[in-house]
Amino acid sequence: METVGIGIAGAGNVGGALARRLIDDRKAIREKTGLDLEPRRVVVRDTARDRGLPPEIIATEVMDLVSDEGVDVVVEVMGGIEPAGDLVVAALKAGKPVVTANKELVAARGPELLAIAADAGVPFLFEAAVGGGIPIIAPLMESLAGEKIRRVMGIVNGTTNYMLTAMSETGADYAAVLAEAQTLGYAEADPTADVSGMDSASKAVILAGLAFGVWVSPSEVHREGIDGLEPADFAAAARLGHTIKLLAVAEATSGGVVVRVHPTLIPLTHPLAGVRGATNAVYIEGDSVGQLLFAGPGAGGMPTATSVLGDVISAARGIVAPSVVVPPVRVEVGEHGDFGALETQWCLRIEVEDAPGVLARIAGVFGSLGVSIKSMRQDGRGDGATLLIVTHAAPEAAQRKAHEGLVGLSSVREVASAIRLEGDEA
């Protein structure tokens, strides 16, 4: 198996997480994708800092990723427009696929970099530049490539969504919420790029470019920040059945593509209204497909590294099998796991006689099988009493035996229903 060498520029949250995963998960990635990926060079600014990486792959010269023949795929996660842009151009011109998470660079120079990549015949991939761990770039490029998209609306900045959620739910004012977000690490000491909408504007440019094929300059995005919002605005929105979100909106109008970022009232019934905290989401309206929602973590080293890694795998597939369109997935026919051993939670509705000791006998059945009861409530009294029992997770086989055991109790008239429950425990 051919090994594909990976070079990473930048070892911050994303670059560090990526490098460690390439090392720790090398075998798992090989088994899942059929690709052997090896991190060969990680370029850092400060070599003294311990990042938990083998010292022999630590490097300091960004352009070495271009000249090093052991680096087949270049990952740019330094951020900023320069020198990141120089590195990307040089790597693409040298025929190396480039993966980046750099929304600022892609927004500012996207069409130029895509053209250089096309000339060189190598991919330029940037799934992580918008929505962190959410796959949104590839769906726009592929599954939705034939769709006439009308509008894209996104919550694409986690800092401001965290702050707006807090203002909406606690009634706190802007300054208090900003201070709290800074304390918790959700906002930076200088929060300008987030609260002014600049970060969202970069992402809006990229979404618009892929949705409509037209790349608007970031400086032409109509942009309003969240710093003018007051508690009274959230109170007024609530009275109207709405909440306030910082939305990035791109739409095709008769006069061209319009891209804007501003605080926006949206109905509480809208799918974007339920997107809370640092979560990001992109909502797409298309002529044929209707409405789509993609939601997930918009930032963070680990989730963003997942998207970068996905792009690295795509690039590596192109290197290992450049002239064949291989099915990009490896599967094997497999046995299913042991269903009886699967741990599930259940909710049981039991018609009982409201007689002394019935609860003890029911609890005894569960207890004897090692099934622990999470909650129990009784509705009604006497002959018409109903028990509603929610269990903790326990093996299917034990749960089933408990149900059988209940049916055998004289004080149980009927196990009226037994339905599994998910999403309640981690």
Next chain:
Amino acid sequence: METVGIGIAGAGNVGGALARRLIDDRKAIREKTGLDLEPRRVVVRDTARDRGLPPEIIATEVMDLVSDEGVDVVVEVMGGIEPAGDLVVAALKAGKPVVTANKELVAARGPELLAIAADAGVPFLFEAAVGGGIPIIAPLMESLAGEKIRRVMGIVNGTTNYMLTAMSETGADYAAVLAEAQTLGYAEADPTADVSGMDSASKAVILAGLAFGVWVSPSEVHREGIDGLEPADFAAAARLGHTIKLLAVAEATSGGVVVRVHPTLIPLTHPLAGVRGATNAVYIEGDSVGQLLFAGPGAGGMPTATSVLGDVISAARGIVAPSVVVPPVRVEVGEHGDFGALETQWCLRIEVEDAPGVLARIAGVFGSLGVSIKSMRQDGRGDGATLLIVTHAAPEAAQRKAHEGLVGLSSVREVASAIRLEGDEA
């Protein structure tokens, strides 16, 4: 520009919608993707039926799609395992990329068909087989290829989700809701495949295969349908702060991959709880990426055709540029549209003197600029009165002028805030 010929087996909801879009949107697809796609043969069962397609492309022999040299990409949207399977195998062995929406076939023979495709060096694509218009297959194959996925939970059958939503929201019983769904066309005359969970089980097998690389036989999926659910179950779930959904769940356990379909209580706060009606959604939990949600239309000719078309475009890219990994997107640097002409809705919070005639003067300012008022409410009286005005959509320039006009009114103490509103009007 090379033209890529498309052959379609099946002209039902999906095939018909796809063929018409390939014809109607040919120019738009060419401009957006750089690919010229031509539907060259559409195989139908009943040639007498008018489908709004040119008669010269209508055909009746499925295998002609394999022998016809004008057909470069074969689309299988007949459904069922045979003869669809024979067609797919023959087309792949003839070196033709195959796109299908056939979850039953993919679930039953996925690994075999992927292996045949790999041998032939052509893609076998099935984005539309799960979640209709939702991009979920490609994200699992690509962006999430390096992710250690823990669990996939999906609402992957629109018929049952429509029925469960109705039972939950109206208190109606199963038979009444089924009859209504049949009347409205959401459920078939024989609803077995949907209500028994068989349809969901096929999709669960596919999701599990891509998430975990292990393909479980559809017959090994633990499956329970929704036909035993009673109004009392929904009432009990509501008392516990839950609702009931038919979930397809696939997870990696120490004993192997377990795949199951059954009615499930989920907390009302869970992202899947808000997925109403015929909408589908897939929720993915990964070690690094955390939680992702993909939601959208799970069925319907037009949305499903969008996913099929996306796959056709991917296949065509591989034909036109087989030996280069081209950036799969065309963009051009473009001028932004006229922001002043963009129609937006606004919500204004205005401090007014509660004097006679103030509402008329305010309404007059909007009216003179052609901005129509959707709702107006006053809180408080006398000097502390606040007006909350929501406008209908009108051009930004007019909206801004109206705000300026309001500031000039003597009875307006302050326009305390003006925030745009989205998601309220179509």
